[in-house]
Amino acid sequence: MITVTLFSRDDCHLCEEALANLEALQTQIPHRLDVVNVDGNRDLQRAYGLDVPVVEAGPYRLKAPFTKQELEVTLRAAAERAKDIESIKQSSDQAKAQSGWTISGADRFSYWLSNHYLLLINGLVVIYLGLPVLAPVFMVAGFTTPAAIIYRVYGAVCHQLAYRSWFLFGEQPAYPRVEAKVEGLIPYGQAIGLDENDQWGARRFIGNPLVGYKVGLCQRDVAIYGGILSFGLIFSLTGRRIKSLPWYIWIVIGIFPIGIDGLSQLLSQPPLNSVPPFSLFSFRESTPLLRTLTGSLFGATTAWFGFPLVEETMAETRKFMAEKFSRNKGKGNRG
Structure with a gap:
């Protein structure tokens, strides 16, 4: 019913x-009639005083003088318009209701992803971490082409410096620089016979049968992704019930150690150590143990901070989709 x-x-x-x-x-045209007296209201007198009577029905307005026929036409137009709007609204409501019942492919994928996202993440990390380890395996097995592809691809995301990488199938697991002062390991320059200050040479050197072949990711990156994978597996085995690590603990345990170890090394070496105030820093080279420790802490705490937050979102998705599936099943049973 329209309002007039x-x-x-x-x-x-x-x-x-x-x-x-x-x-x-x-x-003929049912309507709710409101009569407004403009006398005594200055604003209404200013708006309608010279035109009364004025009839408003929906977006339509009639000003005096007008006939009964004109009034009827106006009311019918307003009634038809209201009817059309109501029809459109009902169609829209039905479409919304139908969409609430219908299970789409996107719904099924969302539900699957909310249940298996952790398996997917862990699987991707295994692949990302496993391929660089396969590179030295391929080299020893004689599959040099796939090994070269792995080294080249990962060279775009990692410096792959030989003196900061792990080696497999050789005399030592690592060949640090002399400045690292690691006892029990032959330094890189002595074992490989290359200049320790030649970074380009250290990147290109992948190994040989005597010293072994380097992993396609540096020691710190291996530790970071290893830490992420370790927590991901623990999180999965515990039923994803572990709460998120507080952000301040993440910063103190995860970010500060790797930041101090990495930055102190970066700022104390060429070319930055020739620029004041970095020239005041003594030359420092981190060790395989420190890179592994700080990288593992960063990777594990980052996953500890992030994975439970992702789980909260995924849990809401699972709940919503389960309710939708239940409603759809109930509708099918009623049908």
């Missing part, structure tokens, strides 16, 4: 005639 507003005033015969016509049209 009649703006009127006292002692107005046209207003009385308009009111009578509206009441007469009530049976």
